[in-house]
Amino acid sequence: MGTSAEEILVRLRQLRQADAPTHGGRVLSYVYDSGRADLDELAADAARLMQPVNGLDPTTFTSVAALERDVIGFARDLLGGDDSVVGSVTTGGTESCLLAVKTARDLWRAAGGSGTPRLVALTTVHAAFQKAAHLFDLELDLIPVDPVRGTCDAATIVEHIDAQVALVVVSAPSYPFAALDPVAEVAASCAEQGVSCHVDACIGGWILPFWHDEAGAPLTPWDLRVPGVTSLSADLHKYGYAPKGVSVLLHRGRDRHRAQFFATTRWPGYPVVNPTLLGSKSAGALAAAWAIIHALGAAGLADLADACALATTRLRATIGAIDGLRVVGEPVGPLLAVAVDDAVSADRRVDPHHWADHVRERGWILQQQPGLVQDDGTTLPHTTHLTITPVTNTHIDELCDVLVGSADAVRGVPTVTARQALAALPVEGVRALADPSAPLPDSAASYAILREIGLAGDTDEPDLPDRMAPFLALVEALPHPLTERLLTELLARVVETPAAR
Numbered sequence: 001m002g003t004s005a006e007e008i009l010v011r012l013r014q015l016r017q018a019d020a021p022t023h024g025g026r027v028l029s030y031v032y033d034s035g036r037a038d039l040d041e042l043a044a045d046a047a048r049l050m051q052p053v054n055g056l057d058p059t060t061f062t063s064v065a066a067l068e069r070d071v072i073g074f075a076r077d078l079l080g081g082d083d084s085v086v087g088s089v090t091t092g093g094t095e096s097c098l099l100a101v102k103t104a105r106d107l108w109r110a111a112g113g114s115g116t117p118r119l120v121a122l123t124t125v126h127a128a129f130q131k132a133a134h135l136f137d138l139e140l141d142l143i144p145v146d147p148v149r150g151t152c153d154a155a156t157i158v159e160h161i162d163a164q165v166a167l168v169v170v171s172a173p174s175y176p177f178a179a180l181d182p183v184a185e186v187a188a189s190c191a192e193q194g195v196s197c198h199v200d201a202c203i204g205g206w207i208l209p210f211w212h213d214e215a216g217a218p219l220t221p222w223d224l225r226v227p228g229v230t231s232l233s234a235d236l237h238k239y240g241y242a243p244k245g246v247s248v249l250l251h252r253g254r255d256r257h258r259a260q261f262f263a264t265t266r267w268p269g270y271p272v273v274n275p276t277l278l279g280s281k282s283a284g285a286l287a288a289a290w291a292i293i294h295a296l297g298a299a300g301l302a303d304l305a306d307a308c309a310l311a312t313t314r315l316r317a318t319i320g321a322i323d324g325l326r327v328v329g330e331p332v333g334p335l336l337a338v339a340v341d342d343a344v345s346a347d348r349r350v351d352p353h354h355w356a357d358h359v360r361e362r363g364w365i366l367q368q369q370p371g372l373v374q375d376d377g378t379t380l381p382h383t384t385h386l387t388i389t390p391v392t393n394t395h396i397d398e399l400c401d402v403l404v405g406s407a408d409a410v411r412g413v414p415t416v417t418a419r420q421a422l423a424a425l426p427v428e429g430v431r432a433l434a435d436p437s438a439p440l441p442d443s444a445a446s447y448a449i450l451r452e453i454g455l456a457g458d459t460d461e462p463d464l465p466d467r468m469a470p471f472l473a474l475v476e477a478l479p480h481p482l483t484e485r486l487l488t489e490l491l492a493r494v495v496e497t498p499a500a501r
């Protein structure tokens with residue numbers, strides 16, 4: 001006898017209770033809560049209606065085609081596309097970014113490009129583009145950004161464009177620092193040289209159309225209104241408030257879009273024609289997104305954007321006034337990164353990772369981002385990231401009090417330096433791993449290291465520390481390949497089935 005439905009759902013609810021809260025605004029990353037329970041209900045109903053459908057074949061399940069046509073049409077209008085703009089619904093930002101790169105690579109090859117194509121972007125471009133370069137064999141040319149502004153001049157980017165470049169990516173805005181890259185100038189130069197130019201608006205796409213600059217004017221064009229932008233990604237599961245699993249990728253021109261597809265009749269099964277990376281796929285998130293954009297319309301999205309703007313302005317002002325902290329650069333949109341203010345004396349400085357740890361103890365989860373040494377030797381500071389949503393307003397006074405109070409509590413506590421992080425490693429053997437020439441550990445050795453450094457307890461389950469600042473210092477201190485290996489082990493162990501007892 002199987003388990004009863006009731007018991008199964010009780011168990012699921014118990015498991016969900018241990019999750020970080022997805023609603024209410026206490027987690028300032030990962031989740032995008034509109035604060036509208038009616039929209040969540042509508043999305044769930046729409047997804048449920050589509051649950052049995054296979055999104056693989058919109059000729060058999062014609063509802064999928066109808067929904068996709070509608071969603072792409074809405075996105076095209078919102079993002080300044082004319083009739084030449086076509087696109088696809090994907091399962092998320094990463095898939096949209098991967099497909100933008102694959103498409104540009106294939107077009108570059110079709111136009112006679114040979115050898116290894118290059119992908120030009122800034123160090124702040126989303127890591128999905130590193131993944132794309134890795135998967136689709138492009139050389140990655142990551143241009144250092146100005147550590148103060150978190151972006152760089154168009155001229156610097158343009159210098160990197162030559163015949164080997166298959167794609168230039170600019171962000172609107174970038175995730176780490178919320179910087180709006182110089183889209184128009186870069187796209188113009190790409191157009192002149194016949195190079196593809198992608199705008200990664202995964203996070204900004206559904207909110208920047210309603211955003212204003214500090215003077216209250218709409219932003220200068222950064223979307224498909226800009227000549228030379230050949231593709232653009234915008235995630236509905238971010239500021240489109242849809243459940244996870246839905247994004248759009250728009251292209252200028254049918255032929256460009258068709259280069260995204262994979263089709264084969266060279267096997268004895270059904271002819272395969274896939275616009276995206278998956279084969280069989282759910283249409284649930286597509287239906288949910290479709291329902292939400294129809295319920296909200298542009299006016300509803302604008303209202304939610306206004307709520308985000310209100311909270312963002314308040315948070316920027318509050319954080320900007322905290323002695324020892326500073327907001328990085330000129331963030332555009334409802335996200336920002338906070339760094340230590342090095343301009344004040346050491347006793348007044350607030351380390352953003354100690355700050356975030358303290359804020360977490362008081363019930364709010366901010367996202368700690370490690371620092372990064374760029375190829376030109378300049379260092380991007382370690383920061384704490386906040387993604388702001390309409391519900392952030394609900395408890396904004398409490399949040400601001402916590403941000404200020406936590407800064408007071410950790411002011412003057414020195415940053416954990418890379419040297420300290422390494423020196424704190426328990427055994428000489430582990431410390432030796434900081435040597436970049438050391439071979440990468442296998443699974444067992446990686447797990448042993450995780451135990452040594454306190455990231456895994458005595459049980460089979462990894463045991464994450466309450467205070468993440470020392471851990472992030474270690475991420476900065478150890479060679480990238482080693483950290484990447486250890487994090488892979490950590491994540492794999494989190495979901496690994498325990499050994500039979």
Ligand SMILES: Cc1ncc(COP(=O)(O)O)c(C=O)c1O
Nearest residue numbers: 092093094126128175200202203
């Ligand atoms: C600018 C940008 N691009 C791409 C992505 C990747 O999106 P996803 O997590 O949906 O794969 C993100 C996610 O935050 C993003 O902010």
